[in-house]
Amino acid sequence: MLDTVALPVLRGRSWTARDVRARVAAQAASPAVVRAPRWLGRFARHTVTAHAGWPVHQLTPPAGPSVGPAGPGSVTVLYLHGGGYIAEPVLWHWLLVARLARDVPARVVLPLYPLAGHSSAADVVPSTADLLDELLGETRAAGGRLVVMGDSAGGGLALASAQVARERGHRQPDRLVLVSPWLDVTMTHPDQPVIARRDHMLRLDGLAEAGRHYAGALDVADPLVSPLNGSLAGLAPLTVLCGTHDVLLTDSRRLAAGAAEAGVAVDYHEAPGLPHCYPLAPIPEAAAARTALVAACRADR
Template structure:
């Protein structure tokens, strides 16, 4: 059963347009200003930009694009989570995800490296994936072992991290230890039934956004390319994956189909579908009981594969 707080937060998110003085929910189409969307995200992030106690942020030494270390007290300096921020492939940055990732890092007691990968439509596929490979390769170059690195990310970042691992496999580069994907976007064809059935139920993703954002990200490439849309990929030999997703998400079928394909290919895959939860609800840990429980599952997964370092 959904908690009372979960119901209240859902109502607030679903009606946020009213707080802006608008009678109807936001609709995204080809005329929507990407720059305005990015600025809106920055504005919201600035309002919740308070870092949790016991976490420090420092700029990394990587020189190709901006990235930053988010380091909780008493963490193991030899282990790291490479965090892939969300934002629909068209927005988001290390700076506006700083508080989100800091809370994640503190809760899991692992330092994170979050980075500003290339954004569409200015830089469509494969720019973001190549950036991800560059910064992962840098981690290897400065001495981190693959067994001491995990990937984590939400929404577009959740899909991007999986695409990155698939590309690393093709390039025969050693893979990270495991993957945590929160509400991943993994189907650029937008062919999942939930894209239609949850269109007016999902309180977080604006109507039309999934189709527009994925089109910008795909560019002139085939959206069925397995690296672009991991639900079509061969997962054989991929590291363990954990997925968290809610029943009321447009991207629900992305997660379910991805998990099914990975399981068919012999991957150690776990997925938890949370009843009546919305897009990326896990990131609201300390606010929602369901998010606290979801984050606890993630921390246990991280401890099992990274901190305790099983095979």
């Protein structure tokens, strides 16, 4: 039942390989123009800046400054949206970031990074690492806290960007929070075909095709594309949420085990019977997950 509820809510995630190719071609010919929902103002103050030519949306609590960290004890969340690297944020992403701005409270930074067909991991990951470092400098100077959060493909981008920051010798954020992260785009884990039978949202062939487009000239196993193949040592503490009816469950389990082995603190939540990106869906089980996200941002975990 939960899958049948979440599937139309988080629509657009069940592409076949053919659908993915058509979507990438359409985006390459005529990129979608993303506009924030008008109702955002009811939750938070909303401004738009830029980074590397990307639009960057910033949401802040109504009583706080419209841009920049608020000061000691403040929280900034760099949120990287999912969508298989081929789709822009949907309504449920906007709802989540608005809730985070209000409930943490936090400044939430949502970059609209270029999608496959316009860019690839070789460009997107280093540029996201640049933004991470820029925000970390701002928040630390103000005595605040930076959390990097991402769902699905955004979770993969979050982990890869943190790895690049580490390789550059730069500081880590205070926490990485990953929701149903896509961390290995090869889609070759032997357990995935079995899990796919109960995952009514994602298709193995569509994910593999999207991963190839995002990889561009890189091998799909390159750590910039599939960060599970990179070192997990020296990363920020992790909070990971996933459901067992998610074909990407294997990525979360491998990440939790590998991070713990590398000495990284892991707060791992595995929800029986729940689908991909369930914390974003308007279902009762998502409320506790969103409470966990807020707690992770506040350093309550």
